[in-house]
Amino acid sequence: MRALIIFFCLLISGLSLTAQTEKTEDSLKIRSIYDMSLLNGKSYEWLDHLSNEIGGRLSGSFNAQKAVEYTKAELEKLGLNKVWLQPVMVPKWTRGEREFAYVQTGPGETRNVNITALGGSIATPDGGTKAKVIEVQGIEQLAEYGRENIEGKIVFYNRPMRADLIQTFESYGGCVDQRYSGAEEAAKYGAAGVIVRSMNLRLDDFPHTGSMSYGDTPVEDRIPAAAISTNDAEYLSSILKIQEDLELYFKLNCEQHEDVQSYNVIGEITGSQYPEEIMVVGGHLDSWDLGDGAHDDGAGVVQSMEVLRLMKELNYKPKRTIRVVLFMNEENGLRGGNKYAEVAESKNENHIFALESDAGGFTPRGFQFTAEDTQFARILSWKHLFKPYLIHYFELGGSGADIGPLKGNGTVLAGLRPDSQRYFDYHHASNDTFEHVNKRELELGAATMTSLIYLIDKYGLKNISTSKVERPD
Template sequence: MKSYFIALILLFTGISVSAQDQYINDSLNIRKIYDMSLLNGKSYAWLDHLSNEIGGRLSGSYNAQQAVEYTKAEMEKLGLDKVWLQPVMVPKWTRGEREFAYVQTGPGSTRNVNITALGGSVATPAGGTKAQVIEVQGLEQLAEYGRENIEGKIVFYNRPMRADLIHTFEAYGGCVDQRYSGAKEAAKYGAVGVIVRSMNLRLDDFPHTGSMSYGDTPVDKRIPAAAISTNDAEYLSSILKIQKDLELYFKLNCEQHEDVQSYNVIGEITGSEYPDEIMVVGGHLDSWDLGDGAHDDGAGVVQSMEVLRLFKETGYTPKRTIRVVLFMNEENGLRGGNKYAAVAKEKNEDHVFALESDSGGFTPRGFSITANDTQFNKILSWKELFKPYLIHYFERGGGGADIGPLKGGDIVLAGLRPDSQRYFDYHHASNDTFEQVNKRELELGAATMASLMYLVDKYGLENISNDMVEMPD
């Protein structure tokens, strides 16, 4: 009966019965993908192992190597046409013993505060660093204070993420320069250390790490840098208003080592009709070391693996080569993404589409897409197929850091966009753990990714034609 009514609609709107048949067929195939993911998914079990049996996977660490071996073995079990490791040299930075800090307002009057070293920071002197604090709201304010007010002090960057921005990644982008370049810039004014407000939209006691860079600062001029929890940032800011001569003590024990060899983990199903056209789906295998990297980016890793498993289990034979890439070293170097793109260029591989998941394992909302007008409009023509799954976000935008180096020519880059409102509660912090990931939300994301991959593979993105139409409301 439902098909009869659809046929009537199509008849009166001038859409062919052939288009109707294709729409119904695609709708059923996508339903099969979602059913398989929700009823018989593997992504949550894979994430359980990555998170609870391996844990945080900082580049160059033993855990990162364990993750390489585990995911390679699991992909081999899927019966893919090819699974291999792609060598890549990555930085190795270790945190050392747990960081310690306190605020001193007078002789014998101290309060401990929660901090964590920023990734790539140098250590403090063996006895720690203790100095007065100057609070600024951003890099640009350093020049206003000048060397005379900064030299010998600890710079406290306290510009918060904007809570009024609905797109939380915009809020993150609006203040992450403090973390990345704060130490480099403060050192120019003679600061002895840097404390950065955690990139977090809520008030809590979890300090959030992340990458930072000294740029071309000489090694002997580099100063230690740490993040402070949002609750303690609020405390420090409030007490500074009352007592500007208070002192902050902090001790970091981190160390930068020589680069070590690691690997991107790659598996593929060879295309049945266009094997030289390559479609990539992926996430990054490394994580920070404070939690177990369940949202960032264990979720993206297992969702990407699940895409190929869903194709195998549902019996779908791709026309194009579908390749899953688990990138190493996104967090503190992007070496894996750059290496993959460099090898692809050397081999003159034809990459036509790349999809990345690196925004957490929350409820999927849709995709951000980098494409020309024709390509973007073709993807929009499939939007109605996603409507039953409450997927509505199809917007122009970036695809993701690891697939970014592939940009060029006619390749389309896309990123899964889950609901991001809670993402920065966990991002780069010790509470980014397995129990924070909802099984159903993770599985919905995997199915959503597989559905888009299916449509791109089936119809291509070269042009818009009547082989796929948007169904009327």
């Protein structure tokens, strides 16, 4: 009996020592990942080229194709096991000549305002659209005014992002329906056009574009839609309070074309032990055309590429297949994400994990996950390894748009969550440019993503009892 007790004590001691050794090894490995990213990173150089040599990369554009060719060539330089292009048909919308708008408060009395066409909008008539304005605080308020008060007018949606919400993406979600569905709903009441307050927490002169939809609205009933800067939204709202009969003129020159072929850019390191278990890391290669898409989502693209480069530089040989996917057409269609999931299903591929970076290149705070409780418990057991890097946010509740179609069959989805307080200052606007991305913050994000991929590759994500000792499977 005594011998048996001694045996179990030694066994427990051995397991504890093994676990402690693994934690030390993991801590050292993660330290080496951060060191490599911060001292010998490539992400900032890649972003410089995407932003300053290529620029805005709207789906179906010449710049989008240049970005495909550039990132494919850079991935090939890394010596990955495979690099390929995945064809996908994408929408093609062009902005045309710069938009123009003014508010007319009296005969010969006008003030120019800053606007930009929403992605997918039709053009105004050749001479532009000029009409009286009715201000509403949201789509639901249209019914209160009715057709008799809306018909022939320009609907001005002016519900702002809530400044009291700490989670800025929650604030964005609370008003983005005005942008996406505002024209579709206003057209039902006979509106002549739509002007939407920019999705921005800051007061400035930059109008923010973004996708919109006409739904099932017949082509002949569609109306032009544009975003107005937050400063000009404040002005328009204030002047409407004292002069309800003022008129607004705006001119859009955009055009929707036939779909064109583009590509997702994919590269992988094939797993050494479990090659059939696939882990995806990615961002979207397309951007809006106003700036150069540095934060949205050039940062996510280069961080994802850097994950595989860091593993190669550190001579880490993953057990599982790690695949970088640079998705095309997240901004105005999600065609790339849907195509990738469709092909994966047709090939019966086993995706165990997918991580997306699509929230800007700011200081990383942690991750959000879509996972089962036991899977999330395993992930939480690694949280202490990120504490030295001030990474503390590990929460259930979301991931990324492009990887969303992979949900199901036990696949864990995750989204990198940088500090978001400044993100909507630049989101979809002409000031989303390279100089607004901090090199160190970008590199910290790449290292954070690589560290999580490393841990999941090493330990896997099979459902386990939370009381068991964490060790490699």
